[in-house]
Amino acid sequence: MTQPIVPQGLKRVSKPRLYEQLVEQLLDHIEESQLGPGDVLPAERDLAERLGVSRATLAQALVALEVLGIIDVQHGTGAVLLYRPTVAAVIRDLRAHSSRLPDIVEARSTLEVKLAGLAALRHTPDDVAAIESALSAMQEEIDAGDRGVHGDELFHLAVTTAAHSSVLAQLMTFIAEMVLETRIESLGQPGRPEQSLASHRAIARAIQSGDQLAAERAMLAHIELVSDVALLRDV
Amino acid sequence: MTQPIVPQGLKRVSKPRLYEQLVEQLLDHIEESQLGPGDVLPAERDLAERLGVSRATLAQALVALEVLGIIDVQHGTGAVLLYRPTVAAVIRDLRAHSSRLPDIVEARSTLEVKLAGLAALRHTPDDVAAIESALSAMQEEIDAGDRGVHGDELFHLAVTTAAHSSVLAQLMTFIAEMVLETRIESLGQPGRPEQSLASHRAIARAIQSGDQLAAERAMLAHIELVSDVALLRDV
DNA sequence: GGGGGCGCAGTGGCCTAGCCTCCTAGACTC
DNA sequence: GAGTCTAGGAGGCTAGGCCACTGCGCCCCC
Numbered sequence: 001m002t003q004p005i006v007p008q009g010l011k012r013v014s015k016p017r018l019y020e021q022l023v024e025q026l027l028d029h030i031e032e033s034q035l036g037p038g039d040v041l042p043a044e045r046d047l048a049e050r051l052g053v054s055r056a057t058l059a060q061a062l063v064a065l066e067v068l069g070i071i072d073v074q075h076g077t078g079a080v081l082l083y084r085p086t087v088a089a090v091i092r093d094l095r096a097h098s099s100r101l102p103d104i105v106e107a108r109s110t111l112e113v114k115l116a117g118l119a120a121l122r123h124t125p126d127d128v129a130a131i132e133s134a135l136s137a138m139q140e141e142i143d144a145g146d147r148g149v150h151g152d153e154l155f156h157l158a159v160t161t162a163a164h165s166s167v168l169a170q171l172m173t174f175i176a177e178m179v180l181e182t183r184i185e186s187l188g189q190p191g192r193p194e195q196s197l198a199s200h201r202a203i204a205r206a207i208q209s210g211d212q213l214a215a216e217r218a219m220l221a222h223i224e225l226v227s228d229v230a231l232l233r234d235v
Numbered sequence: 236m237t238q239p240i241v242p243q244g245l246k247r248v249s250k251p252r253l254y255e256q257l258v259e260q261l262l263d264h265i266e267e268s269q270l271g272p273g274d275v276l277p278a279e280r281d282l283a284e285r286l287g288v289s290r291a292t293l294a295q296a297l298v299a300l301e302v303l304g305i306i307d308v309q310h311g312t313g314a315v316l317l318y319r320p321t322v323a324a325v326i327r328d329l330r331a332h333s334s335r336l337p338d339i340v341e342a343r344s345t346l347e348v349k350l351a352g353l354a355a356l357r358h359t360p361d362d363v364a365a366i367e368s369a370l371s372a373m374q375e376e377i378d379a380g381d382r383g384v385h386g387d388e389l390f391h392l393a394v395t396t397a398a399h400s401s402v403l404a405q406l407m408t409f410i411a412e413m414v415l416e417t418r419i420e421s422l423g424q425p426g427r428p429e430q431s432l433a434s435h436r437a438i439a440r441a442i443q444s445g446d447q448l449a450a451e452r453a454m455l456a457h458i459e460l461v462s463d464v465a466l467l468r469d470v
Numbered sequence: 471g472g473g474g475g476c477g478c479a480g481t482g483g484c485c486t487a488g489c490c491t492c493c494t495a496g497a498c499t500c
Numbered sequence: 501g502a503g504t505c506t507a508g509g510a511g512g513c514t515a516g517g518c519c520a521c522t523g524c525g526c527c528c529c530c
Binding site: 118 | 252291294298299301302308339341342346353385400401402403408409411
């Protein structure tokens with residue numbers, strides 16, 4: 001009862017689709033029936049009739065469950081469960097109360113701290129050049145009276161690249177959109193761009209000196225600095 | 236001669252479904268056309284005809300894209316893009332399994348270490364019960380001569396749940412499929428299931444005692460233990 | 471009696487055809 | 501000019517049908 005409906009455009013304000021309701025019902029059914037990995041769901045025709053929907057709509061629900069990684073639909077056999085009901089519960093929670101801001105910051109922090117540390121260990125001359133270039137870009141933006149959003153983005157991207165860890169980089173990209181919102185807010189605070197740039201420099205120094213621990217600490221401090229306002233604002 | 240071919244059907248050896256191909260094509264189309272957030276895709280009837288499929292099948296593909304968080308289908312309006320094309324590319328890469336093993340382990344380690352630490356701080360009685368239940372399940376599997384893959388999975392899931400961090404949990408779901416492969420390999424080593432279970436117990440103790448640092452350390456040690464063989468084998 | 475092959479029943483895959491609801495832009499009214 | 505109405509286009513969902521794949525049991529042959 002805390003969340004007053006997220007205005008954050010990320011969420012669906014619109015009408016519930018039938019297949020979404022079916023997903024919920026199926027998850028409930030799986031949980032109640034104590035089904036486990038390897039068990040197969042009833043046949044589509046049967047299920048559709050029992051749930052009072054057409055096969056086509058049920059098929060959409062099954063596609064959704066498949067994408068969510070809960071079932072694997074096999075031609076000629078049926079829809080077999082991959083995971084335990086607990087997973088279903090987790091996913092349902094995710095869908096229910098959508099990701100809130102602290103969770104986003106938490107994920108960002110986790111990933112970027114690690115990336116900064118790896119960057120300290122693995123950076124190439126090119127990576128260093130890109131980081132320096134990002135710092136200069138942000139400096140120029142600030143000098144021009146701008147908030148430096150672009151340079152900020154460049155910097156974090158350069159650090160991510162310097163870490164040379166493809167999966168982590170992909171995960172960063174995935175949450176990039178969410179992070180962007182918090183970033184723009186933060187840089188709107190008076191004096192914030194300068195502070196942010198200063199902590200960028202600290203991170204860059206630690207990375208260039210190859211000091212993993214220092215880089216991680218610097219990044220952590222930076223993100224905490226950048227996130228506090230957003231946290232206070234919204235939660 | 237060690238493994239009689241993993242029956243774990245997670246890797247699709249089977250037939251590609253039409254809607255999956257459509258997802259790929261649509262992602263390509265989005266990228267090529269330089270579409271951004273807010274843009275709407277062509278009408279279903281139009282799209283279906285152009286792609287040479289029925290509306291029902293296209294609808295499945297759209298559901299998949301919706302679950303992946305790429306589009307939002309609005310009644311009466313159309314399918315509007317939520318993210319930038321880069322995200323689409325990322326997701327496609329993730330699906331294509333292009334990432335290499337060390338990177339996967341690295342990402343898993345980063346996320347799970349953080350999750351273990353958070354679980355130490357945030358666990359509820361229910362979370363503890365789920366963790367204990369997972370430990371018992373794995374013990375039973377091992378006693379029965381099994382490798383304990385299932386109990387292992389339950390345990391890591393329970394820890395993820397106990398961390399109560401939705402975005403991090405979401406990221407774990409994304410790499411879950413990749414992680415599964417390394418997990419199964421690891422547990423195939425002689426004596427490994429017992430070692431793994433022991434380190435699970437250590438993690439569980441640290442979480443239950445609320446010791447964040449100890450939980451993080453225990454999880455890190457566990458993942459390093461579990462990953463070394465796979466790393467040596469494959470890279 | 472045992473082994474192998476074949477066919478059938480059941481399941482999902484996908485399509486066609488159609489009607490409903492919802493949204494929106496533009497015409498119409500005041 | 502502002503508000504209202506309406507028609508067309510968009511997605512939502514259904515019904516029914518045919519095809520392809522899987523698995524298992526029967527039957528034939530050895």
